[in-house]
Amino acid sequence: MAGARGAFGSRFGFILAAAGSAVGLGNIWGFPTKVGQGGGALFVLIYLICVVMICAPIMIAELAVGRRSGKDPVGAFTAIKPGSSWWLAGALGVMAGVGILSFYSVIAGWTIGYIYFAASGALTGDSAATSAFFGEFVGNAPLSIGLTFVVLAITAGTLMGGVKQGIERMTKTLMPMLLVLMVLLVVRAVTLPGAGAGLSYYLNPDFSKLSFRMFNTALGQAFFSLSLGMGAMITYGSYLAKSENMTRAAMWVVLVDTLVALMAGFIIFPAGFTLAGFDPTSTGPGLIFVVLPQLFATIPGGQLVGVAFFVMLTMAAITSTISLLEVPTAHLIDSHGWNRRKAVLVLAGLTFLLAVPSALSQGASPFWSNLPGVGMDFLSLMAIVWNDFALPIGGFLLAIFVGHVWRVDQALDELNQGGTMPAAGVWSFLIQWVCPAAIGLIIFFTFKDLLS
Numbered sequence: 001m002a003g004a005r006g007a008f009g010s011r012f013g014f015i016l017a018a019a020g021s022a023v024g025l026g027n028i029w030g031f032p033t034k035v036g037q038g039g040g041a042l043f044v045l046i047y048l049i050c051v052v053m054i055c056a057p058i059m060i061a062e063l064a065v066g067r068r069s070g071k072d073p074v075g076a077f078t079a080i081k082p083g084s085s086w087w088l089a090g091a092l093g094v095m096a097g098v099g100i101l102s103f104y105s106v107i108a109g110w111t112i113g114y115i116y117f118a119a120s121g122a123l124t125g126d127s128a129a130t131s132a133f134f135g136e137f138v139g140n141a142p143l144s145i146g147l148t149f150v151v152l153a154i155t156a157g158t159l160m161g162g163v164k165q166g167i168e169r170m171t172k173t174l175m176p177m178l179l180v181l182m183v184l185l186v187v188r189a190v191t192l193p194g195a196g197a198g199l200s201y202y203l204n205p206d207f208s209k210l211s212f213r214m215f216n217t218a219l220g221q222a223f224f225s226l227s228l229g230m231g232a233m234i235t236y237g238s239y240l241a242k243s244e245n246m247t248r249a250a251m252w253v254v255l256v257d258t259l260v261a262l263m264a265g266f267i268i269f270p271a272g273f274t275l276a277g278f279d280p281t282s283t284g285p286g287l288i289f290v291v292l293p294q295l296f297a298t299i300p301g302g303q304l305v306g307v308a309f310f311v312m313l314t315m316a317a318i319t320s321t322i323s324l325l326e327v328p329t330a331h332l333i334d335s336h337g338w339n340r341r342k343a344v345l346v347l348a349g350l351t352f353l354l355a356v357p358s359a360l361s362q363g364a365s366p367f368w369s370n371l372p373g374v375g376m377d378f379l380s381l382m383a384i385v386w387n388d389f390a391l392p393i394g395g396f397l398l399a400i401f402v403g404h405v406w407r408v409d410q411a412l413d414e415l416n417q418g419g420t421m422p423a424a425g426v427w428s429f430l431i432q433w434v435c436p437a438a439i440g441l442i443i444f445f446t447f448k449d450l451l452s
């Protein structure tokens with residue numbers, strides 16, 4: 001069953017692919033940006049609590065649903081609970097795949113642009129110069145749209161070759177190189193003279209900043225970074241052999257993803273405070289594109305380091321865009337009988353149309369850059385709708401489904417194939433009670449806050 005749809009070559013191959021999906025712009029671009037906007041170390045702390053208590057159990061649950069059903073997210077809910085309306089939870093995920101990819105591909109396009117700028121030496125100068133450069137770049141409509149198109153074309157091209165060949169190959173070389181480069185950058189950043197201020201912002205929580213909105217942002221960021229809440233892990237689980245120990249695989253993915261995000265913070269904050277005059281109240285999507293070039297400039301051979309970094313960041317983003325597009329693709333193939341080629345092309349085209357307003361929203365078009373009545377740009381709106389609401393709601397529904405509809409004993413039956421699951425009791429408790437209650441409360445109070 002799963003084999004015919006393209007299975008993973010080995011356990012290592014699966015962990016690589018799932019880690020490839022998880023590690024991406026969410027970790028290196030999103031996490032520092034959110035920490036920078038959301039109160040530093042306190043945000044980091046809440047983020048880590050969300051990862052451990054809510055997201056890790058949901059990752060395991062998604063994999064179990066995927067492997068048991070062998071289906072795309074919509075088909076998976078139906079396969080386990082035929083005749084119910086639960087497929088709607090899968091449908092939300094399919095839509096989130098397109099929605100997230102639409103703004104994600106714009107930012108991935110920026111990273112491609114920065115490969116060129118790093119190589120050409122355009123990224124020199126002080127804070128004011130690098131941020132002016134960034135502003136001009138993202139405000140250039142044809143360039144932004146063109147680069148977004150390139151990202152989607154690469155993604156579609158890779159996906160047409162099937163899941164296994166495309167992703168395993170790319171991640172195998174990328175992940176170790178990215179980790180090594182990031183360790184070097186951490187060392188450079190924390191040894192800058194005056195790095196202490198940035199480290200203190202990153203590590204000393206200021207509890208007076210606590211708010212429900214911060215919980216919501218941290219939760220959304222954790223779902224986004226771990227590729228959860230939209231069925232990406234259901235889909236990847238559906239390609240997984242019965243002999244795999246899914247709990248172990250999930251733990252590895254969570255660990256690697258969290259380490260990469262934390263490392264990104266150890267790079268951005270010391271460097272941001274010392275080199276870029278970092279202002280926590282006014283950071284935006286340009287944060288890493290403004291801070292990192294200044295960090296590279298302090299390193300001998302910095303131009304090369306910059307090129308290598310943006311190449312790897314682009315590759316990390318592409319292994320994530322692949323998984324984003326694979327969810328709706330698997331849906332059209334499994335539930336509607338489309339062939340892979342047609343599914344990929346139609347979905348990539350649709351995503352591109354939705355991406356254009358995001359590409360125009362960073363200065364190119366006054367309308368999309370400041371939506372009337374909304375008070376923000378289209379890209380930020382997309383990020384909030386999908387990351388902060390759609391993904392946690394998807395996770396909430398999945399936790400209820402696995403904990404109370406499919407039921408934990410059935411799920412454990414699946415999870416125990418390929419090795420007895422460790423701490424099964426803890427997982428059962430978290431997925432049945434903690435995940436739904438915590439997500440439900442956070443979403444409820446965030447809505448209440450927003451409406452009042």
Ligand code: PHE
Nearest residue numbers: 022024025026027224225227
């Ligand atoms: N986790 C990816 C990242 O951090 C983004 C992503 C979200 C991928 C949801 C798939 C599903 O960049």
